[in-house]
Amino acid sequence: MITVELPNVFCSATNPNPLVRIDASCGTVAEALREAGRESPGSLDRIIDESGAVRRHVNIFLNGENIRFLDGLDTRVPSDATIFVLAAVSGG
């Protein structure tokens, strides 16, 4: 079971829970996020832009490691992994 924890800002009346649990085995972080996006409609487009890149001020942690320092969206995901999607330290 892979757990993806999305920011509360993605929660809505139809998707009240920021935690998405994925039964299917996912090869990569990108695939896991796509699966999570099916459970939480609208979230994928806000994490990844139309060119396929993670948005600049979004951080994704796989079992506590920032995927920017791993293989990015191509990082392999263990079957019991936890993925956190967080807003980066930035703002104005």
Place this chain on the structure above:
Amino acid sequence: MPVRTATKTKRRTTSKSGKRRSASSTRARSSSPKRAQSARPKAAAQKRTSGRQALVLVGTMKGAFIFRADESRKKWTVDGPHFRGEAVYAMLHDTRGGRSRTYAAATSMHWGPTLRISDDLGVTWSSPERQAVRFPEDSGRALAQIWQIAAGRASEPNVLYCGVEPAALFESRDGGETWQPNKGLLNHEHQPKWQPGGGGLCLHTIVLDPTNTRRMLIAMSTGGVYRTDDGGKTWRARNAGVRAQFMPPEQRYPEFGQCVHKVVQHPDRPGRLFLQNHWGLYRSDDWGDSWHDIANGVPSDFGFAMQMHPHDPDTVYIVPIEADMFRATPEAKLRVYRTRNAGQSWEPLTRGLPQSDAYENVLRDALSADSFDSAGIYFGTRSGKLFGSRDSGASWTEMADGLPPIVCVKTGMTGSA
């Protein structure tokens, strides 16, 4: 239609003096007490449809605010912020085709840009699962921000345009639900040489020929002015006479690459254009084929904002800024300059505006005009002040202070006469 979500906002009123009051404390004095008192957004929206109402849409770096008043425009109600924490660089209120539809381009620093639509004056906004304005995947580009939302011609009520960053033009033919990039610009041979200005590489200005559906002009920073005469298939740079002061002396009048800040046009005289440049104030009388300096008597020809008078094709408003290296109003005086003779001379408009210690800046889309008989002119500052005039700029009132930095001021009108 995408999912729509209600926006939690606070409603306030401001008086002619600009002093802000909470709605609950001003019910007896408000010119529209029922509207101000309403605790039920839907009921408020229904009320707003009776009689003509002035709208001033204010986009800021931390959300949007909607100001409303009756035709006298003496007292305003305010609600917002909509899209809390998100930068709103572009808004539009569109009444073509019998609609009363409001558009707002809200950009979250973290979660990206979204074009939002409201058919009830901001009580609810669309919340699309998938961004409708998006580059083709094979373009290698990604939408950073929507800088302009422009209504199409009156004869094409379902047509809208978006100018975006990185510089590109999008078109919708279904009232803003779906959008397609203009491929003539997307794949333009100059595109690799366009460079970002201080605000990013943005297409910020869209000017339509009301009499010729195949002609349109756009402007970008930096890249300059481009015009199509074949419905958007091909685009030609139209910058002859516009200087690029940031280039070496022998390259200051290039074919393209200028940092044009704004171009305006009056629909009664569409071939004549006015242009506020990154240094330079110009007029064209031939749809941009040539440009001529009209900086006659202004304290600086640097600036961002420019606005036509709604009823007079000879009258234009600007807010001169001292310099690119000191982006503040010259002599610390907040002055709107107006020409009433198409740029032969300019006069400062100061009544009601601070004339000391006013180090203000007014950005390219933060100056606007309504279309009432006695024209309302409005502008917002980077310091969060909103000013309005009900007499074409002769006198001004502070409508709000303490807003987040204002990046967009647009107007609209609801109801019938």
